[in-house]
Amino acid sequence: MKNIRQALVQCLEASGGSGIPLPTATPSSSVVNQLLDTGALDEESFLSQLAVRLGLGYVSVPLPDSADAPEMKRLLPPRVALKHRLLPLKIEEEEGGARKLIIAAYDPFDLIGRQAVSREVDAPVRWQIAPRKRLLNAMRDFYGVGADTFEEILKGRDVDGSDLEQRDEANIIDADDEEASVVKFVNTVIREALEQQATDIHVEPMEDKLRMRYRIDGRLREVPVPENIKQLQQSVIARLKVMAKLDIAERRLPQDGRISLQIAGQLIDVRVATIPSVEGESISLRLLGQEKFNLDKLRMETDLRGEIEVLLKKPNGIILVTGPTGSGKSTTLYTFLSQLNTEHRRIVTIEDPVENKLPGVVQIAVRPEIELTFATGLRSILRGDPNVVMVGEMRDLETAEIAIRAALTGHLVFSTLHTNNAIGGIMRLVDMGVEPFLVATSVRAFIAQRLVRLLCNVCREPEPDAEMKIRELKYTGPIRTQVYRAKEGGCEACRHTGYKGRMSIYELVRLTPAMGELITHKASSAQLMQQAYKDGYRPMREYGVRKVLDGNTTIEEVISVTVAESEQ
Template identity: 65%
Template sequence: EFAAANDLEQETTILDENDSEASVIKFVNQIIREALQERATDIHIEPLEDDLQVRYRIDGVLRNIPVPPRIKLFQASLISRIKIMAHLDIAERRLPQDGRINLEFEGRPIDVRIATIPSVTGESISLRLLGQQRFDFAQMGLSETHEASVRNLLALPNGIVLITGPTGSGKSTTLYTFLASLNTKDRRIVTIEDPVENKIPGVVQIAVKPEINLTFAAGLRSILRGDPNVVMVGEMRDVETTEIAIRAALTGHLVFSTLHTNDAIGGITRLVDMGIEPFLVGSSVRAFIAQRLVRVLCPWCCEPAQYSEQYLKDIGIPLEKAKTAHRAVGCDRCRQTGYQGRRAIFEICIVTPLLQEMITAKATNAALKEAAKSQGMRNLRDDGWEKVAEGTTTIEEVLRVT
């Protein structure tokens, strides 16, 4: 079904009460297939009081999709069908359940993570579609300066590189892209993740299983006994994991991980707030990279944009960068959104000797920010303005995510 999905036209399923099983199977296959064709990252099937809504998350934005009439009658069958595909207990409707489905689409393996949530109007079910990305350094959209900084970081023999940002800001994709570019025959790369979102051939990937005490900390300890060159820890969740990662960096390993902070300098504060000694942060972390995802303008319908000089001054974009700004319009090719795809904007704070001293001396966030700027750090919004000047995205998108 899915292997041949690219040859199939998008269709509308008529749910037939006389042959409900076959039509429900067809409808579930159809929404997964359409979501993959539309490059959606998530599908949400949500029961309302007297209806059932299906939504796709495309380029970070939720969009309702048309559903057959009287779909509410098939609510239980739809949820049960997905539970069967994910090997979940179809009789358990009171507790949340997690599962997975493995599919093939256009010759690529797709991993679908399933999460059910019992709500007052019935079970809601979310499907996360993983395995669609290509981890290509050229696709990251790094500016020349940022690319040079990142290549220098990837060439380091040891130290920690931390990617920061809120959920859904593309941190995992950046980590996987870094690992894919380091993945050579002379390096042993081992990861511990929750969950393993994408498989990289040649990389040893471990999934955390807290129920059997395989936590980030326990997994990381065993990884370090296995002679790795490069280690990736899905997230610095607690002091124990962070301390082991720092020890690993100080004993000759290159470590990559993520933190949930709003900007690069916030990463320093987060580690210190966790209880990590400032001198250890300064001596082990090589860089903090903050990022966000902006939607890319649809090349078929975007138009040059005009803004008042006062508005441009108020938002802080240099006037020469706004000269080539475009606006989103919307056409059939981009589903009337004006955008197609996403690209990351970055803020890269390299821990220079000056910053190392300041971190150890417990300098304030404001002082660290000023010092980082004086050492060449460009903040997220400034990188966003570069993308506006190139015609990649819009002023509105940069303001939305920064």
């Protein structure tokens, strides 16, 4: 033990961590784990030094040999590998025909793990050390999410899985231990999605596999899953339907439900939607955390934020947020409501569905099956003495007319529309059947928005053609700062995408008296746009370029979510 601690101290000194005190191992955490958890240590330098002192090989990027994958999974099953954080790398042929399994670990002093390998692996083993984070990611990719639980389930079955598709779904989970394992597997999938900061999980039956995908930063990514998971397709789907209180026997019709979870002290609301397909039911889960909202999180430009704050102080009128599905409109509206939420205001919302719960706000969910629609709900809300009203979406003329009546009778109303830009919101209301003079007198502003991905601060790199690309976007302002682009292949911090997180970019059109006059006289979009510029309008693309100049995102991201003025 003394030699081990001495080796650890030497490794700390050699890797620049001489000031870090050496902890004592506990039943729940080893010394190596605790040292890596400090975050003050250069992990690669420390572990490579440790490998040298212990006479072990060090592998910086642990990648299992795909040719040996089936045999390595047999030799080192997932229940052992995932429990003890071990990754098989390859099988080496030795003299005399003997075969040796090369295993990577980040903690060479994990005696329990080594003992488990001695019991389970029927082959000689050679150990190597690898960086913890890379090893854990590679282990997940190699075995698939929830692979240890999947193995437990299959061990309890006496079937090869070929008959599972024909069995009645209600009878698939037919034993307590198997049911518990399916529950654990599903929980693992949801927990990992949250850790990956995913917004959606898609469980999609294919002809020969069960595909799982997470939507992270607006992009879908396929999740590595255990081999032969198709055998448990019906069990996994049945479990999700049970959690969402859906009819597990009904597989012909779409169903919608909700799941409330608490994971690591965090309340998570999950919206569940099933769709029948020829290969079985596809299930989509929308993960909704109970986040706190404030204007700082929207990261608006200073001038735009100032205009928004002025609008929020108005006692009445309609403020409409426009954009496609998934552009962050709900987050913006919740932020506005949180800004207005005081003991002196009564705020009532009607939503489809309620995505986040706001303390102190009366929130109503649309239920068309009992004729509780946006229009009927809004009528009732107005009889309840509200100061501020939020309508999830203006879908029809009836809802729009009631909202306008509310604004004209002293209420501040928020809602959303699906249009490409802020000016398009005006035309959308008129096309819906709203009289132009009512639009002009009731609406305060249209705010259009899109989401762009944020650059990874760890691996972003300078953009060599910055000025040329920015000038192509018709930006005429000064370029005094370094512009960045996403690094191809990214890094571990951004899951090798070059981006981490998202932010909104906006454009705002205020309905000034001059703009109202044009709307009343049914002016064209071009005339309205011309007046908007006179009133201080700045297009979304310009705000996007500002975020590029701030180092937040890339030129390509801005181009991908905005259109040039000539294309509007």
